[in-house]
Amino acid sequence: MLNKILMGVVIVILIGAFLPGIINHTHSYSWEIVQPANCTESGLRSGKCSCGKKITEIVDAIGHTTGPFQDNAHPTCTVCGENYESKGLTFALTQDASACIVAGFGTCADKNIVIPSTWQDKPVVAIAENAFSNPNYILYQIAIPDTIKTIGESAFKNCAWLQRVVFIGQSTLTTIPRYAFGYNGFLESINIPATVTKIDHCAFYNCQKLNNVVLPSVLQYIGDFAFSQCNSLRTITIPSSVTHIGYGAFSPCDRLEKVIFQDSTGWKITDRDYNQVKIQLSTPQQNAILLTDPYSYGGCILDKK
Ligand SMILES: [Zn+2]
Ligand SMILES: [Zn+2]
Numbered sequence: 001m002l003n004k005i006l007m008g009v010v011i012v013i014l015i016g017a018f019l020p021g022i023i024n025h026t027h028s029y030s031w032e033i034v035q036p037a038n039c040t041e042s043g044l045r046s047g048k049c050s051c052g053k054k055i056t057e058i059v060d061a062i063g064h065t066t067g068p069f070q071d072n073a074h075p076t077c078t079v080c081g082e083n084y085e086s087k088g089l090t091f092a093l094t095q096d097a098s099a100c101i102v103a104g105f106g107t108c109a110d111k112n113i114v115i116p117s118t119w120q121d122k123p124v125v126a127i128a129e130n131a132f133s134n135p136n137y138i139l140y141q142i143a144i145p146d147t148i149k150t151i152g153e154s155a156f157k158n159c160a161w162l163q164r165v166v167f168i169g170q171s172t173l174t175t176i177p178r179y180a181f182g183y184n185g186f187l188e189s190i191n192i193p194a195t196v197t198k199i200d201h202c203a204f205y206n207c208q209k210l211n212n213v214v215l216p217s218v219l220q221y222i223g224d225f226a227f228s229q230c231n232s233l234r235t236i237t238i239p240s241s242v243t244h245i246g247y248g249a250f251s252p253c254d255r256l257e258k259v260i261f262q263d264s265t266g267w268k269i270t271d272r273d274y275n276q277v278k279i280q281l282s283t284p285q286q287n288a289i290l291l292t293d294p295y296s297y298g299g300c301i302l303d304k305k
Contacts, residue, residue: 027053039064039080066112069141069166071191075114085116094125101126111138111161117145126150135160146171154179163209165190176203178223185209188232192216199226201246208232215239222249231255238262245302247272268305 029047034056037043043059064077064084074083088108091100100119113132117124124145129152132139138161144151146169156162157179163186167173171193181187182205189212192199196216201223204210211232215222217239224246227233231254238245240263250256261267 025051027051029055033059037061039077039082039084066110066141069112069143069164071166071189072168073166074145074168075112075141075143075166084114086110086113089113089115091119091124092128093122099123099125101128102131103128104131105134105137112141112143113139114143115145115148117147123147126152127155128152130154130157132159133157137161140164141166143168144171145169148173150175151177151180153177154182156181156184158183159187160184161186163188167191167193171195174198176200178202179205182206194218197221197241199223201225202228204230206230215242217241220244222246224248226250227253229253234258235260243304245300247301266305268303270301270303272301 027049029049031045031047034044034046037059038061040061042061044056045059046054046056048054062079064082065079066075067078069075076082077084086108088106090103090106092103093100100122102115102119102124115124115127124147127144127148127150131152132142133154133156135158137159139159140161141164142156142162143166146167149172151173155177156165162184165181165187172195173193174195175198176192176196178201180200180203181190182202185206185208187204187207188209190210192214194216195218197218198221199215199219200221202225203223204213204227205225206229207227208229208231210227210230211234213227213230213233213236215237218241219239220241220243222242222245225248226246227236227250228248229252230250233250233253233256235258236250236256237260250259
């Protein structure tokens with residue numbers, strides 16, 4: 001009996017001596033990679049503490065790495081070379097539920113977004129109005145797949161950080177709608193799809209850095225103020241397909257020196273009240289309006305007779 005009591009006391013003392021040490025000990029692991037994570041697959045690491053405790057942990061996939069987007073090309077990861085698409089964007093179904101519309105950033109945190117061409121096995125055919133219009137979201141580049149047939153008004157309006165817009169593949173887009181890319185102070189480049197026939201009111205209004213714009217050869221309509229305050233534009237070529245250039249379409253554009261008409265014949269030039277305006281449309285050399293005062297030309301509306 002006495003022995004048992006003594007044994008109990010010894011056990012209590014031993015526990016008392018060592019338990020606090022075990023309880024208070026914060027494990028500090030030195031890690032070893034068992035299997036490295038890559039762009040899409042998670043990895044494993046094992047940790048060992050000085051107390052002897054060993055654990056194994058999953059290491060999250062790194063995600064793809066983005067480089068500068070190239071016109072027409074699907075963005076590829078600079079590490080693994082794979083084509084990739086952004087995750088976490090929000091979508092809505094079209095009315096007949098046969099396709100879907102990308103509606104916003106959702107939980108996506110990519111600074112360079114590649115809009116997926118399908119969502120839940122349905123083609124992504126449209127971008128909703130105002131979908132990406134948020135000056136607080138840091139978005140540098142966006143790639144738009146060629147499944148997109150329509151873009152909503154103001155879809156990318158006021159994207160304060162946006163520098164580059166890339167249409168991928170064989171886009172069939174026909175309209176750049178009102179304010180679609182307006183107020184994008186850092187937008188430098190966009191490859192306007194070759195199928196676009198209408199660039200609407202204020203589509204690129206106040207894109208201060210936009211330069212080297214190539215207008216598609218089937219373009220017919222350039223809306224009022226479409227490129228107004230694009231102060232990095234120096235020259236613009238108007239394809240012979242164009243039949244309407246709206247009021248202030250290229251005005252004021254502080255650095256614009258030359259508007260080159262592929263076909264300078266047959267234009268009727270009016271002011272905002274549709275009074276006939278006398279302006280020298282073509283120069284002998286190159287069917288160009290040479291702009292000494294961008295405001296004088298800007299107040300005109302040009303229509304093919
Ligand atoms: Zn430990
Ligand atoms: Zn990758």
